Each structure stands twice: as C-alpha cells, then as structure tokens.
Amino acid sequence: MIRLLRFSAVVVFFLLSFGSMGETLLAMPPVQRMTLSNQMVLLTSEERSLPFVTLQLLIDAGSRRDSAGEEGAAYLTAKGLLLGTAKRGEKAINEELDFMGASLNSSPGRDYATLNLRVLKKDLEKGLDLFMEVLTHPTFPQEEVKREVQKTLAAIQAAEDQPDDVAEKAFQENLFLSGPYRHPVEGTKKSLPSMTRETLDRFYKKYYHPNHSILAVVGDITPEEVKTKLVPRFEKWPKGKISDAPVQNVFAKGPKTVKIDRMLTQANIILGHAGVSRENPDYYALTVMNYILGGGGFSSRLMEEVRNKRGLAYSVYSYFEPGKFPGSFQIGLQTKNVSAREAISLAREEMKRIQKEPVSEKEIEGARKYLIGSFPMRMDTQGKLVNFLLQVEYYGLGLDYPEKYSRLIQSVTREEVLRVARKYLQPENCILVVVANQKMADIE
Amino acid sequence: MKKSNGWITVGPLLLLLFLLWAPTSQADLGDQVFETTLSNGLKVILLENHKAPLVTFHIWYRVGSRNEEWGKTGLSHMLEHMMFKGTKKHGPEDYSRIIQENGGETNAFTSRDYTGYFATLRSDRVQVVMDLEADRMPNLNLREEDFVTERMVVMEERRQRTEDDPQAFLMEQLEATAFQVQPYHWPIIGWMEDLMRVTLEDLKRYYQTYYNPSNSFLVAVGDFKRGEMLSRIEKTFGSIPQGMAPKQEKPKDPPQAGERRISLKKEAQLPFLVMGYRIPNLHHPDAYVLEVISAILSGGKSSRLHQKLVLEKQLALEADSENSLLSKDPALFYVYATPLPGKQVGEVEKALEEEIERLQKEPVEKRELEKVKNQLESSFIYSQDSLFFQAMLLARYEIAQSWKVLDQYLPLIQRVTPEDIQRVARQYLIPDNRTAGTLLPLPPKPGQEPPVGSSGRDRITR
Numbered sequence: 076m077i078r079l080l081r082f083s084a085v086v087v088f089f090l091l092s093f094g095s096m097g098e099t100l101l102a103m104p105p106v107q108r109m110t111l112s113n114q115m116v117l118l119t120s121e122e123r124s125l126p127f128v129t130l131q132l133l134i135d136a137g138s139r140r141d142s143a144g145e146e147g148a149a150y151l152t153a154k155g156l157l158l159g160t161a162k163r164g165e166k167a168i169n170e171e172l173d174f175m176g177a178s179l180n181s182s183p184g185r186d187y188a189t190l191n192l193r194v195l196k197k198d199l200e201k202g203l204d205l206f207m208e209v210l211t212h213p214t215f216p217q218e219e220v221k222r223e224v225q226k227t228l229a230a231i232q233a234a235e236d237q238p239d240d241v242a243e244k245a246f247q248e249n250l251f252l253s254g255p256y257r258h259p260v261e262g263t264k265k266s267l268p269s270m271t272r273e274t275l276d277r278f279y280k281k282y283y284h285p286n287h288s289i290l291a292v293v294g295d296i297t298p299e300e301v302k303t304k305l306v307p308r309f310e311k312w313p314k315g316k317i318s319d320a321p322v323q324n325v326f327a328k329g330p331k332t333v334k335i336d337r338m339l340t341q342a343n344i345i346l347g348h349a350g351v352s353r354e355n356p357d358y359y360a361l362t363v364m365n366y367i368l369g370g371g372g373f374s375s376r377l378m379e380e381v382r383n384k385r386g387l388a389y390s391v392y393s394y395f396e397p398g399k400f401p402g403s404f405q406i407g408l409q410t411k412n413v414s415a416r417e418a419i420s421l422a423r424e425e426m427k428r429i430q431k432e433p434v435s436e437k438e439i440e441g442a443r444k445y446l447i448g449s450f451p452m453r454m455d456t457q458g459k460l461v462n463f464l465l466q467v468e469y470y471g472l473g474l475d476y477p478e479k480y481s482r483l484i485q486s487v488t489r490e491e492v493l494r495v496a497r498k499y500l501q502p503e504n505c506i507l508v509v510v511a512n513q514k515m516a517d518i519e
Numbered sequence: 520m521k522k523s524n525g526w527i528t529v530g531p532l533l534l535l536l537f538l539l540w541a542p543t544s545q546a547d548l549g550d551q552v553f554e555t556t557l558s559n560g561l562k563v564i565l566l567e568n569h570k571a572p573l574v575t576f577h578i579w580y581r582v583g584s585r586n587e588e589w590g591k592t593g594l595s596h597m598l599e600h601m602m603f604k605g606t607k608k609h610g611p612e613d614y615s616r617i618i619q620e621n622g623g624e625t626n627a628f629t630s631r632d633y634t635g636y637f638a639t640l641r642s643d644r645v646q647v648v649m650d651l652e653a654d655r656m657p658n659l660n661l662r663e664e665d666f667v668t669e670r671m672v673v674m675e676e677r678r679q680r681t682e683d684d685p686q687a688f689l690m691e692q693l694e695a696t697a698f699q700v701q702p703y704h705w706p707i708i709g710w711m712e713d714l715m716r717v718t719l720e721d722l723k724r725y726y727q728t729y730y731n732p733s734n735s736f737l738v739a740v741g742d743f744k745r746g747e748m749l750s751r752i753e754k755t756f757g758s759i760p761q762g763m764a765p766k767q768e769k770p771k772d773p774p775q776a777g778e779r780r781i782s783l784k785k786e787a788q789l790p791f792l793v794m795g796y797r798i799p800n801l802h803h804p805d806a807y808v809l810e811v812i813s814a815i816l817s818g819g820k821s822s823r824l825h826q827k828l829v830l831e832k833q834l835a836l837e838a839d840s841e842n843s844l845l846s847k848d849p850a851l852f853y854v855y856a857t858p859l860p861g862k863q864v865g866e867v868e869k870a871l872e873e874e875i876e877r878l879q880k881e882p883v884e885k886r887e888l889e890k891v892k893n894q895l896e897s898s899f900i901y902s903q904d905s906l907f908f909q910a911m912l913l914a915r916y917e918i919a920q921s922w923k924v925l926d927q928y929l930p931l932i933q934r935v936t937p938e939d940i941q942r943v944a945r946q947y948l949i950p951d952n953r954t955a956g957t958l959l960p961l962p963p964k965p966g967q968e969p970p971v972g973s974s975g976r977d978r979i980t981r
Contacts, residue, residue, distance in 0.1 A: 124570045125903050165830070166821070173819040174890045176897025195897055222833060229836045229859050235788045238683055337963065338786050340682040341675070373603070373615035383612055386671030389679050409679050441620050448622015451641060455571040456904040 103477050104454065106464065107298065111306060113314045114286035118464045119301050120293045122457070126196040128294040129457035130206065133465045136282035137186040138262075139255030139322070139400070147262015147270060148278045151223060153183035155275045156190065158219040161212040165219055168205065177202050179209070183260055186399045187469070193457075196295045200304060207308050213279065215272040224267050231264060238343040239409070242510045245333050246345040249506050250403055254324035284315035291464040293457045324349075324400050329504035334513050342415035342511030346422050347405030348501045353397040353470050359483040360495040361395055366442040367434050367492070368425060369393025369406055374441060376425050381408060387418050404499065412515035419507065419518075426502035433489040446484050450477065552913065552922065553745050559761040561732035563752055564913055564922060566740045568906055574741035575639040575906045576648045578656070579914045581736075582729035583632045584709070585702040585769055585848065591717055593709015594725050596629040597673055601722060602636065603627075604665040606658040611665060614651050621647050631703055632847040633918045639907055642742040649755045656730055657759050666719050677708050685787040685958055693956040694851075696781050697795050700772045701848055731762025736917060740910040769848060772797070779954040787960035789836070790864045794871070795851035796953045801844050801920055807931040808943040809842045809852055812878060814891040815940070816840040816854065821890070823874050824856070834862050834870055845919040851954075852947065864957055878944035882937035895932060 107119045138149040157179065159165050172179050177194040179202075190210060194202030234240040244259060251257040262270070292305065326349035351361065362370075369377035369392050381391045388408045396402035406426075410418045454460045467476050509518050553565045587594050605611045618625040623640030625648070638648040681687045691706050698704040709717075737756070739748060775797050799806050816824050817840040824838035835856040843850035854875065858867045902908050916922045 122570070125900060127897075127900055166826070169819065169821040169826075170890075173821040173894055174886075176893040176895075178819075193901060195900065222830070225833070225859070226829075226836060229789070232788045232860055233836060233857065236685055340678040372619065373612055374619050379612070382672055384668070386668035387675070389672055389676035410675060411678060441616065445619045445622055448620075448641065449624065450622070451572055452622075452624065452639065455573055455906070458904065 106474055111310050113310055115309055116289045116468055118291045123295045126295050128194055128199055128296050129461050130192040130292050131461040132190045133289045134188050134283055135287040136188050137184050138260040139185055140282055145274055146258040146266040148274050150183040150261045151270055152275045152278045153181040153188040154223055155215045156181050156209045156213045159214045159216045160208045185256055185260055203308055211312050215275040217272050220272045224270050227261055228267055238339055238510045242343040242345050242508045246508045249333055250327055252325040252327050255322050255400055256324055285312045286314050287317055289465055289468045291461040293460045329506050331506050333508045335510040336513040337510055339512055341409045342412050342509055342516045343409050345405050345407050345508045346505045347403050348505050350395045350402050350404040351397050352401045357495050360487045360491040363442045363487045364492045364496050365393055367438050368429050380421050381418055387414050412512045415516040423502045426500045429496045430500055433493045439489055443484055447481050557757050559732040559759055561756055562736035564738045565745050568740055569742050572642050572742050574642045574645045574743055575910045576645055577637040577738040577910050577914055578652050579633050579635040579736055580729055581734050582634055583630050584707045585631045591721055592705040592713040594717055595634055596708055598722055598725055599627050599629045599634050600669045602655055605660050606654050607660055608654055629707055653755045661723055663719050674714055685785045686791050689783045689956050689958045692781055692783055693795055693954055696779050697954040698772055700770050702769055728765050732759050733762045733764040738910045738914045740906045775952050778950045782957045782959050784959045784961055786963055790858050790960055791958035792864055792868055793855035794953050794955045795853050796948050798852045798947050799849050800846045805943050806844050808935050808939045810844055811891055811935045813840045813842040814895055818894050828870050834867050845915045847919055875948050883940050
C-alpha cells in the first residue's frame with residue numbers, strides 16, 4: 076500500500092542519487108541558464124524525443140524555516156498550494172489536471188520545497204497557467220487546510236506501523252538537540268493541531284519569492300517558447316525579501332542507546348552520529364569512503380560481512396545525509412531479534428576497520444569506476460535531469476559539474492579515504508536505535 | 520501489492536503510444552520492435568532507443584511461484600538469490616561487482632509468473648552483462664554453504680516484507696483464501712516453514728528444469744544497432760544447449776459461489792480493508808474494461824475513490840484500486856482503503872461498495888470517460904522516458920501472452936463504452952465473487968514471542 080509518510084526515505088534517496096553522480100566521457104546535455112528580472116534563476120534543456128515537458132521549481136522554503144511551535148508549517152504550505160486558488164477550488168484544479176492527463180504536485184523537504192508539473196506539449200499553456208495560479212495565488216482555504224492537517228496526523232499514526240520509520244524518527248530526534256533539522260518535515264502530533272490557514276499564509280508570504288527560487292524546465296520546449304511562454308509568466312511573480320537569521324544544528328554526543336519495544340520478528344537498527352553538509356570540501360572523499368563501507372550495494376563491506384557471509388540481514392547500508400546544513404551519518408539494518416547484538420557489533424567493527432587500515436587498491440578503483448561510470452544514469456530521464464539541474468544550481472556547483480565531479484572522484488586516494496574515515500566516523504560515540512522485541516534482542 | 524506496481528497498471532498504453540508518436544513515421548509495433556529466435560530456441564526481443572547512451576539488458580525465465588508445489592514454496596525466489604552465488608568461472612557476488620565496476624546497475628525480481636534479471640549500463644559495455652548471463656544460464660555453481668547462508672537472508676527478507684508489516688500479512692492471507700486450487704494460493708517468497716524444507720537438491724532440479732534457452736527470452740532496449748546487437752547475442756548465447764520447455768499449464772480455481780471473508784488481528788495503528796474480486800486477464804476483452812474501471816475509481820485526485828472517501832466524506836487516509844491485466848493466470852481486481860483514525864471499517868466498506876454499485880447503476884458520463892482515457896494515454900507517453908520501463912513492459916506482455924498484443928491495448932481501451940463498464944461491473948464486481956479481508960488492529964503490546972506467520976506482492980526484488 077502507499078506509505079504516505081516516508082519523508083526521511085525520500086530525502087535520503089534524493090541525496091544519495093546526488094552523491095553518486097559521476098561523469099564519464101559524456102557531458103551535461105545542453106543547458107541554458109538565465110536570470111529573470113525578478114532574480115529567479117531559470118535553467119532549460121530542450122529534448123524533443125517525446126511530446127511532453129517537465130518543470131520543477133525549487134523554493135527555498137523547507138522545514139528548516141519552521142518557527143518553534145509551528146513545526147510542519149513548511150510542509151503544509153507546500154501541500155496547501157494545491158488546495159485552492161483565487162480563481163479555482165481544489166476540485167476544479169484536480170479535474171482540470173486529470174482531464175489533461177497532467178500531474179502537478181508539491182514536495183516539501185528539509186532544505187527546500189519543490190513544485191512539479193508534467194504536461195503534454197499540446198497542453199503546455201494551460202498547464203503553465205495552473206502552475207502560476209497555485210504558485211502565486213493560493214488561498215489556503217480553511218476547511219481544506221483542516222482536512223490536510225487531519226490527514227497528516229493520520230499518516231503520522233500510520234507510519235508507526237513501519238518499524239524502519241519508527242527507528243528513523245527516533246534516531247533524528249535523539250541526534251539533533253536543536254537546529255533546523257530537529258523536527259520531522261511533516262511536523263509533529265503536538266505542533267500540527269494548532270495550524271491554521273493564517274500560519275500557512277504567513278509562511279507563504281515570508282518565504283515564497285522568485286529571488287529565492289530556481290526553475291528547471293526540460294523536454295519538448297524550444298528556446299523561443301521559453302522566451303514567449305515561460306519568461307513573461309514568471310516575471311509577473313514579484314520579488315520579496317527573506318531575512319535570514321543564522322542557525323545551526325547542535326548534535327547529541329553519543330554513546331547513547333534508544334530501545335523501543337514492539338512485538339516484531341526483526342530488530343530494526345540504526346547506528347550513527349553527526350555527518351556533514353553538502354558544502355564540506357571532504358564530500359567527495361566521503362562519497363568514495365561510504366561507497367566502500369556501506370553505500371555500494373552488493374559490493375560494500377557491510378553487505379559482504381552482514382549479509383553475504385553470515386546471512387544476518389536482507390538489507391544493510393550506510394549513508395551520509397548532507398544538506399544545506401550538516402545532517403546525519405547512519406548505518407541501517409534489519410535482522411531477527413536474537414541476532415541484533417551480533418549485527419550491531421559487526422557494523423561497529425566495519426566502522427573501525429575502515430579507520431584502521433587503508434582500503435585496498437581494488438576497492439577504491441571499484442568505487443571510482445562505479446561513481447564515475449554510472450553518471451549517464453543520473454540524467455537519463457526528464458525527471459532526473461530537472462532534479463540534477465536544480466541541485467547543481469542550489470549548491471552553486473556550476474554547469475561544468477559533470478567534468479569536475481569526475482576529476483574530483485578520480486583524485487580521491489586511499490590515504491584520503493583513511494583520513495576522512497578517521498575524521499568523520501565515530502564508532503564509539505554512536506546513537507544506537509533499536510526497534511525490536513527487546514526481550515529477545517537483549518541489548519545492553 | 521504495495522503501490523509500487525501502480526505504474527504497471529497504466530503501463531500497457533505506454534509502448535503503444537510511443538510507437539504512434541515515434542518520429543520515424545507511423546511506425547507499427549512490428550517496425551519498432553524486432554523479434555527473432557536463435558537456433559537453440561532463445562527468443563530475442565530488441566527495441567532501439569537512442570535518447571541516452573545506455574542499454575538496459577534483461578533476461579527473463581518463464582518460472583515463478585506458480586511453477587512451485589505445495590510444501591516447497593519459495594523455490595523460484597530462492598533460486599533467484601542463488602543466481603548471484605557464482606559459476607565455475609566467477610565467485611559469489613562477482614556478478615554485481617563486475618556490473619558496478621562498469622558503471623552499471625543490476626538487480627533481479629521474482630513474481631508469480633516470471634523471474635527476471637537485468638543490468639542497465641553504458642551501451643559500450645553491454646558485452647559485459649551478456650557474458651555474465653550466458654555463463655550463469657547453464658553453469659551455475661550451487662553450493663550447500665552458500666545455500667544455507669542465503670536461506671537465512673531470504674528468511675530475513677520475509678520477516679521484513681511480511682511478518683512485520685500488517686497490511687502485507689493480510690494480503691497474503693487474502694490471496695490464500697481467494698485461490699484454493701491455482702498456485703496463486705501461496706506467497707511468492709514462500710511460507711516460512713517451506714523455506715526450511717527446501718534443499719539444495721530441490722534447487723538443482725528446479726534450475727535444470729527451468730533455466731535454459733527454451734524457457735527464457737532476452738529483451739534489450741536502448742542505444743544500439745539491431746544488427747550488431749543481434750550478432751553479439753548469437754555469438755554469446757547461441758551455443759547454450761536448448762533444453763526443454765517445461766509444461767506451463769496450471770489448474771485454475773472453479774468459479775466462486777459466495778463471498779469469502781477473513782480477518783486478521785495484529786498489532787497495528789489503523790485498520791485496513793481490502794476486497795479482491797475474481798476477474799479474467801488479458802486473454803479476455805473484459806480485462807480492458809476493468810482497466811478503465813480502475814482508472815475511474817483511482818486514477819488521479821479527481822478519481823471517484825479519492826474524491827469521495829478521502830476528500831468529501833473524509834473516511835479514509837487512502838483509497839485505491841488495482842487491476843491484474845498482465846497476470847498469466849486469472850487473478851484479482853483489488854479495491855482497498857485505510858480508514859482514518861476514529862472511522863469505522865464498516866462505514867468505509869459501505870462507501871467503497873457505494874462506488875462499486877454506482878458503476879453498476881449509472882452509466883459513466885462522456886466527459887469522465889474521456890478524462891480517464893486521456894490519463895491513460897498521457898501516462899503512456901510519460902513513461903517512455905525510461906528505457907527500463909520499456910523493457911519491463913515488453914517482457915511482462917511476453918510472459919502474460921505475447922509482446923505483440925501490446926498494440927491491441929490502446930484500441931481496446933478506446934473502444935470501452937459506458938455500457939461495457941456497467942455490464943462488467945455487474946458481472947465481476949459483486950459480493951459473491953469476492954474475498955474481503957479486514958485488518959483489526961490490536962493495541963501495541965511489547966516483548967513477547969511473536970507468532971511465525973505468513974507477503975502479498977506482485978513482484979519482489981532481490
């Protein structure tokens with residue numbers, strides 16, 4: 076069934092796919108970059124093999140901007156865009172989209188929210204009109220907002236049935252003592268009930284501005300159409316100002332063990348600590364290190380030790396979650412309750428081993444080859460390409476990023492991997508979360 | 520039946536429209552897709568698509584949980600796992616490592632009807648995956664020690680997917696109730712007790728029977744020239760001994776005469792309600808009417824179930840439906856919902872039934888029917904974006920009937936009338952023809968030995 080509340084998973088996927096962008100002999104598809112009169116950055120790439128267009132707008136209005144007591148405001152504001160406009164109610168919006176066979180949805184995250192449109196070429200103008208309407212004239216109608224709040228609360232409750240979700244929430248809650256990533260994107264049982272249309276309206280007016288947004292458009296659209304159909308519409312969106320107060324994440328210092336008792340057959344385990352931001356210069360060395368440790372699918376050390384050799388888990392992995400601000404590092408796995416202790420100790424051993432001795436030449440070569448060689452797959456659909464373009468712009472990586480990435484990954488040495496493993500991994504200071512039948516798991 | 524296969528429901532349109540829209544004139548399916556059979560019986564299906572410098576290369580075996588037997592369920596999926604444990608030439612896990620070192624991605628999946636393996640990688644590396652697949656089709660090295668460990672992995676997979684997921688657990692029970700004779704009775708991953716019973720000898724026999732050129736086919740989609748690809752395939756796979764195509768006919772359940780109801784009491788936050796109606800698959804034209812019915816019920820936010828149950832009445836967190844067009848044997852049409860906290864299951868069931876009855880009583884209006892057809896058509900175009908999806912679609916059709924019937928999909932959908940919808944809803948979507956399952960949540964209760972239980976998914980990946 077649909078798992079509505081998989082925010083953490085979504086974020087991770089997003090960042091992982093970013094983390095493994097590589098470059099080969101192939102460069103970026105041709106991209107046009109321009110800044111509109113209202114300071115909105117627009118990236119376009121024409122590709123006309125199929126008769127449709129994909130638009131994605133990044134708005135710098137993620138849950139990191141929620142004020143205290145209003146956790147979930149960013150989430151509900153993004154969702155709220157589609158609940159009604161000055162001209163159309165929710166039902167009319169849904170009807171119109173479905174009749175065109177178009178999709179329009181918003182996706183709120185920690186750092187930013189996105190608004191996404193996919194529409195057939197023949198309906199481009201109608202689609203753009205709707206997009207602009209929900210973006211610039213949302214009304215956040217009281218009744219619909221109330222329903223959305225109830226739905227979100229119910230989804231939070233339903234997520235309690237997903238042990239990996241429960242573990243992830245507990246991990247984040249214990250890792251972040253304060254700061255922009257402290258709370259879940261969707262808000263909490265405590266914060267959500269007090270949300271009203273006014274909360275959303277206030278958040279919207281404060282943060283939804285073109286000069287804090289990036290638009291990527293890919294597909295069957297010519298430069299001429301960009302000029303005549305896109306630019307004039309977006310230039311009508313008036314500029315605004317965001318006053319940024321300095322914020323930072325404060326991390327808990329481990330070791331700490333959090334045990335959650337449930338009637339489960341498996342222990343759902345997360346072991347981790349503070350990570351890095353995307354802007355950290357060691358990002359590339361960490362990408363290679365993590366690939367070898369637990370990011371490299373069936374080729375990683377964790378997979379080899381925990382799954383292939385001992386059959387203790389179906390799934391085991393590690394990742395960094397780098398955003399605008401430092402996020403977490405975590406190892407995740409599921410194993411039958413009675414194997415929990417053994418699996419945890421194996422995971423910790425692997426963190427120590429990669430800190431103790433350099434990885435082998437074969438391992439580092441395998442990592443480089445995958446990371447660089449899989450690059451074309453990061454941009455091979457319209458959806459992936461808009462995403463890629465937005466991140467390149469958001470983090471200021473430059474349109475020559477594909478070539479740069481290849482060079483940076485290629486230049487990571489075994490010594491570098493050892494250095495970053497020693498600097499960033501803390502096997503003895505982890506937050507350990509175990510959601511399990513505790514009697515059987517028997518964790519100290 | 521996690522909604523991960525939702526895209527497959529709308530999928531069938533995709534390829535077809537692609538062909539209609541293809542820049543190379545009014546190309547027919549036959550002009551775009553090329554099929555041939557090697558002298559050893561291996562069927563090859565090729566589709567050139569040059570939008571990215573990539574190829575997705577699939578090999579599918581006509582074997583899934585439907586080919587298993589009572590007491591030895593889960594064998595197909597177990598063998599899928601073992602296919603990564605090496606040959607005389609390659610060690611365990613070499614397959615994945617080699618593909619990844621070539622910048623590729625790879626995985627495998629097992630369903631009731633098939634077992635598929637694929638790698639997607641740069642077009643200039645395609646020989647790498649071909650060599651690996653041609654090696655492990657006849658030369659798999661099945662060792663006891665690998666088997667014992669991998670069985671533990673599969674048992675962990677079962678715990679993760681089914682035992683600890685109340686909705687998946689209910690689905691498994693529902694299928695076991697709806698199907699009493701045909702092999703869809705048991706879960707793809709197998710019953711836990713059966714996993715213990717399976718032996719290395721069983722696996723060897725199963726591999727011998729099903730893994731050969733006569734019982735498999737190749738699909739390649741992407742940036743290649745057909746002639747060159749074909750000669751590579753011939754050179755790489757042509758000398759594998761043909762083998763025998765095993766018998767594929769399976770018994771079918773007799774018609775259902777009366778509603779079946781089950782309930783599951785398990786620790787959970789919210790109840791869950793699912794109804795499975797016995798229906799025909801694509802061999803019968805009514806299956807296409809059911810495609811349209813499913814889109815009316817749950818295609819997009821303006822669909823009837825979402826509009827009524829989620830938005831207007833605010834009874835459900837989600838409400839959805841799903842057809843089983845591409846099932847090899849006839850299967851189920853699902854309607855399901857998760858009640859919102861505080862709402863009664865009975866109330867939600869009544870609302871679902873009202874929507875089904877509405878299909879029987881009122882003819883669908885012209886504009887709504889047009890909307891649904893537009894949606895199916897555009898979904899088709901959108902999903903052309905992915906080479907992987909194109910290959911999946913060809914292969915799934917090939918398993919269910921033939922990839923060639925893909926070109927019937929759109930015309931048959933377009934032909935569906937309001938009268939067809941009423942007739943089909945009256946014939947199949949009736950209580951006597953369904954199995955209804957309800958998850959009754961027990962309050963959270965810590966720290967006891969949980970019962971070993973029984974996965975209801977269309978397809979599970981490695």
